[in-house]
Amino acid sequence: MHWADAFAKNLKGFQRVSTGISPSGPIHVGNMREILTGDMIYKAAVRKGLQADFIYLCDDIDPLRKVYPFLSNDYEKYVGRPLYRIPSPDGQGTYSEHFLGPFLETLDTINVKVNVIKTSEMYRTGRFADVIRTIIQNKEKAARILTEVSGRELEKDWSPYQAICSNCGSIAKTRMIGFEDPFVLYRCGSCQHEGKADIRKDDGKLPWRLEWPAKWKILNVTVEPFGKDHGAAGGSYDTGKAIASEIFSITPPAPLLYEWILLKGKGAMHSSTGNVIPAEEFVRFTPPMVLRFLIAKNNPSRHIDLDPAMGLLNLVDEFEKYLAAYFGKDTVSDPDFRDVVWFSSIGKEPSPQDVSFRHLVNLVQIYPEGSKLLNALKKSGYSADSIDSDMQHLIGVARYWLDTYAPENVKFRLLGEDEPVSLDHTGSSIIAAFLERMDSLEWNPDDIHNAVHEIIKKFNAEPSAGFSAFYRVFIGRERGPRLGYFLSNLDRSFVKRRIGFVLSTSSQAHQ
Ligand SMILES: [Zn+2]
Incomplete structure (x- = not known):
C-alpha cells in the first residue's frame, strides 16, 4: 500500500x-x-x-x-x-x-x-485572542510542561507572549510584565520601552512551542x-x-x-545557509510530474538525494518507466507503482506521455526553431497537430536544464553541413558504407541502429569506435545520444549531404 x-x-x-x-x-x-x-x-x-x-x-x-x-x-x-x-x-x-x-x-x-x-492575519483578526488568554492564565502550567517535556530549563525571564515593541519594532526581546485583559504589559529588552499589546491584534505572538x-x-x-x-x-x-x-x-x-x-555533494538544504534550490527554480528544470514523483515514490521516512545534473535525467527516466507501467507498456518492481503515478499526476488522472524527456533533450539541441521541432516531435510519436501548452512547458524545461545543470556529455551542437572534421580510414569506410545503405533503409531508429551495427561488424571494428565515427561527423565528439534515435531525427537528405561532404574532404586529406 x-x-x-x-x-x-x-x-x-x-x-x-x-x-x-x-x-x-x-x-x-x-x-x-x-x-x-x-x-x-x-x-x-x-x-x-x-x-x-x-x-x-x-x-x-x-x-x-x-x-x-x-x-x-x-x-x-x-x-x-x-x-x-x-x-x-x-x-x-x-x-x-x-x-x-x-x-x-x-x-x-x-x-x-x-x-x-x-x-499575521490570524493575529490581526483576533483569532488568537482566546488561546493567548488561556495560555497566560495557565502560564505556570505551560512553563512546567515545556521544562518537563523538553528537559530544558526555560530562561529566568521566560515570557508566554512576545509583544512587538511599539518603539523599536523588535519581537525577539520583549517580556511580559503584566496582564490587563486584553492587554499584555511588556518591557523591551532592546530599547527598554514599556508598553501595552492588545491580544486581539497583531501586537505580538505566542512563542513557537x-x-x-x-x-x-x-x-x-x-x-x-x-x-x-x-x-x-x-x-x-x-x-x-x-x-x-x-x-x-x-x-x-x-x-x-x-x-x-539532500543536495548531492552538499548535504541538507537550509535557507539559512544558502545551500538551496528554490522551489520555483526546481520546476524550471524538472517536468512538473517528476517533482511530485520524487515525493510520491519515496516513503517520507527515507531521505532523498537530489542531483540536478545527470541524476535529474535518470529520475525522469525512472518516472517515465513508472508512467509506461501504469499504461501497461512496461514493468517496474514497485508494487505501488499505480498509486505512485496517480499521486504524481498533474491533471485529475495521469495521462500517457508521447515523447521521452531524454529524447526531447536531444531534439531541442538539434532543432532550436519551432516548425522543424514539431515535425521531429511528430516523427517521435507526438500526437498533437501543434505544440500544445504542456509540450511548450516541457520544451522550456529541457532547454533550461541544458543551459544550467546538464552535464557536458549530454550537451551537443549539431555541426553544419560543411564544417570540417577528420576521420581515420576505418571511420570513413563505415560511414561510406552507411551512405550506400541509406537509400534502401527505413528511416527509423531501429533500422538505422541495426544497419550501423551490421556495418561495424563487417569492418571488424570496435563498436564504440564505429559509433564514434558517426558522432564525430555530426556533433564533432566521440560520444553522443543514442544513434538510431539521433539520426532518425535528422533530415535524411541532410545526413546524406553531410556524410558526402565529410568523405570528400577526408579522402582529400588521405591522398
Ligand atoms: Zn524596543
Whole structure:
C-alpha cells in the first residue's frame, strides 16, 4: 500500500491537513516535501471518501533570526523584527511576500491546491485572542510542561507572549510584565520601552512551542506532516502534544515525520545557509510530474538525494518507466507503482506521455526553431497537430536544464553541413558504407541502429569506435545520444549531404 494511503487508512471523520513554513528565505525543494507530503495525505483522505481540506500556514510574523548569506548587511537592523514588517530585499513590498510569492506560483504548476493562511492575519483578526488568554492564565502550567517535556530549563525571564515593541519594532526581546485583559504589559529588552499589546491584534505572538498547538486548537488541525527536527524526543511536537491535551483539552493532530532532501555533494538544504534550490527554480528544470514523483515514490521516512545534473535525467527516466507501467507498456518492481503515478499526476488522472524527456533533450539541441521541432516531435510519436501548452512547458524545461545543470556529455551542437572534421580510414569506410545503405533503409531508429551495427561488424571494428565515427561527423565528439534515435531525427537528405561532404574532404586529406 502506498505510504499516503497507509497513513490515511486509520483516519476517520473530517480531516484538516496542515502544513506551514516561515518565509525567512527562498522556499526550497526541501520545503516542497512538506507541502507535497501534506497534499498527498489530503488526496489519499479524499479518495478514501473522507471530507477533508488542506491548509498552508505562512508564519510571516516570525522574527528575522539573523542576516542570512543572501541578505545585505543593511538587514542587521531588522534582526528580531517580524518578517511581514521588514522590507523586501528587492525593495518591492514586504520580506515575507517576496519569498512567498514565487512559491505560491510554483504550487500551481505542480497541482497543489491549498488554502494559504498568513499567521499575521490570524493575529490581526483576533483569532488568537482566546488561546493567548488561556495560555497566560495557565502560564505556570505551560512553563512546567515545556521544562518537563523538553528537559530544558526555560530562561529566568521566560515570557508566554512576545509583544512587538511599539518603539523599536523588535519581537525577539520583549517580556511580559503584566496582564490587563486584553492587554499584555511588556518591557523591551532592546530599547527598554514599556508598553501595552492588545491580544486581539497583531501586537505580538505566542512563542513557537506554544503557537504550534494554539494553531491546532484554532484551526481544528487533524493531520500535520513535519520535518524530523520537530519530531525529536522532547522536540516541539512532544511539547505541543502535551500543551494541546493538558491546556487546550484537544487531541493533537496525527503526525507524519519526513526526512530531508539532500543536495548531492552538499548535504541538507537550509535557507539559512544558502545551500538551496528554490522551489520555483526546481520546476524550471524538472517536468512538473517528476517533482511530485520524487515525493510520491519515496516513503517520507527515507531521505532523498537530489542531483540536478545527470541524476535529474535518470529520475525522469525512472518516472517515465513508472508512467509506461501504469499504461501497461512496461514493468517496474514497485508494487505501488499505480498509486505512485496517480499521486504524481498533474491533471485529475495521469495521462500517457508521447515523447521521452531524454529524447526531447536531444531534439531541442538539434532543432532550436519551432516548425522543424514539431515535425521531429511528430516523427517521435507526438500526437498533437501543434505544440500544445504542456509540450511548450516541457520544451522550456529541457532547454533550461541544458543551459544550467546538464552535464557536458549530454550537451551537443549539431555541426553544419560543411564544417570540417577528420576521420581515420576505418571511420570513413563505415560511414561510406552507411551512405550506400541509406537509400534502401527505413528511416527509423531501429533500422538505422541495426544497419550501423551490421556495418561495424563487417569492418571488424570496435563498436564504440564505429559509433564514434558517426558522432564525430555530426556533433564533432566521440560520444553522443543514442544513434538510431539521433539520426532518425535528422533530415535524411541532410545526413546524406553531410556524410558526402565529410568523405570528400577526408579522402582529400588521405591522398
Ligand atoms: Zn524596543
